[in-house]
Amino acid sequence: AIKPIAIILLIVLAINLGHYLRNYTLFDSVLGMAGTGETNKEFGVLISISGILKNLSLHADIVRNLQLEKIISPTTGLTNKVLEIIHGVLGIDLNDPALISPKARKFYVPGLSTYEDTAGNPLHLLLIIGSLFVLTINKKIWTNKLLIKYGIVLVVGFVLFASLLTWSPYRCRLHLPLFILFSPFVAIVFSKSLPKQVSYFLAILVLFLSYKWVLFNSVRPLIGENNIFQSSRVEQYFQTQPQYQQFYLDEVVRVESNQCENIGLTFKSSSFEYPLLVLLNENYPKQIQHINLENESKILIDKDSNSNFENLNNDCIINIDRSKLKN
Known part of the structure; x- marks a missing residue:
């Protein structure tokens, strides 16, 4: 009976250990923020x-x-x-x-x-x-x-x-x-x-x-209007948050027209990050990092010497404020 339990515990740790360590570092608890x-x-x-x-x-x-x-x-x-x-x-x-x-x-x-x-x-x-x-x-x-x-x-x-x-x-x-x-x-x-x-x-x-x-999934239907076969991958990224789409696309154009390789991101009242990361890395690789953090994870940025974007060339900063985006 001990062997199966040990295997289960190892699987749980393998899946969650990274999250546990992050949570303990930031919040002094493996369960995360209280x-x-x-x-x-x-x-x-x-x-x-x-x-x-x-x-x-x-x-x-x-x-x-x-x-x-x-x-x-x-x-x-x-x-x-x-x-x-x-x-x-x-x-x-x-x-x-x-x-x-x-x-x-x-x-x-x-x-x-x-x-x-x-x-x-x-x-x-x-x-x-x-x-x-x-x-x-x-x-x-x-x-x-x-x-x-x-x-x-x-x-x-x-x-x-x-x-x-x-x-x-x-x-x-x-x-x-x-x-x-x-x-x-x-x-x-x-x-x-x-x-x-x-x-x-x-x-x-x-x-x-x-x-x-x-x-007929309301977000990604297989048939009917706006089905997944008629919508581009980019459009599908923004099905649940359409107010971000044009802003993100415009910011990617700005970044690439300036040939920026090091991108700083600031998010205010938002965490809709994944589509932006995908779009930014479509044409050439870029270094992307959060800056001006105000939450608990700020201590991790402070410890990272690579987080000082002032010393990097071709910098671009993207400010994302959900309250200023049009629905």
Whole structure:
């Protein structure tokens, strides 16, 4: 048992060690900067119950997911009302700022979305809950100890997630790894408990109902207007932040017309950096570095002797201020 645990720890360290070292250097903690509003300020059993329910509500729009809205009223409003009642019983404010991310400010049950940051998985959640229920009543599967342990780990992982992190509609995307990890669990439970025809039907249903997200993703659709085959790579970089596109393109023209090789970047209220780095290095390589930093990472620049752009030739400085860009 020790060997598998050691392997898991090595994998975790291999993936995260660089981040841990950076965080410890800057914030004296491997967990990163404190006070971001992304972790709960209060903890406890009731707080955990609240977090679990609010996170599950991100995947509550099962009616629209099954495309039954023409015959059944969507469940988002009902879910919101039920949560209000439950939180009244728990004595917890549904909109307690100590339990909600600053990015959200107010709790609500989101409807079905094809936007990648807020797209829920109602059908997948229903299948997971169904598989857990089937597991409890089908004692034949209980002999599969590995499956039981696997399921417990996933459930505990979700409980920890919901208990530690504040609620936000953008938590949907962070649930994705758990949904993926639950896939083999659901498949094994159903294949061992249900008739083959039912299992096949569920598999086909999931595949069919995924078409909306696969084909009509609101940011990068496969078909329709502005699909990925008709949009250039540069245009796709800016699909979620179009206000940056023309400014970045103009700055790249300015940099290259002046034959700058050493570029200093200053960001104000923005971190949309990747597209600019790609565009700057398209025609010839350049040295690019952040300057005039005002956050905690400033100490790393101060230690770097190469950060003094005043001593370099052909310098260009690009100032990015999101508040001055036109939407």
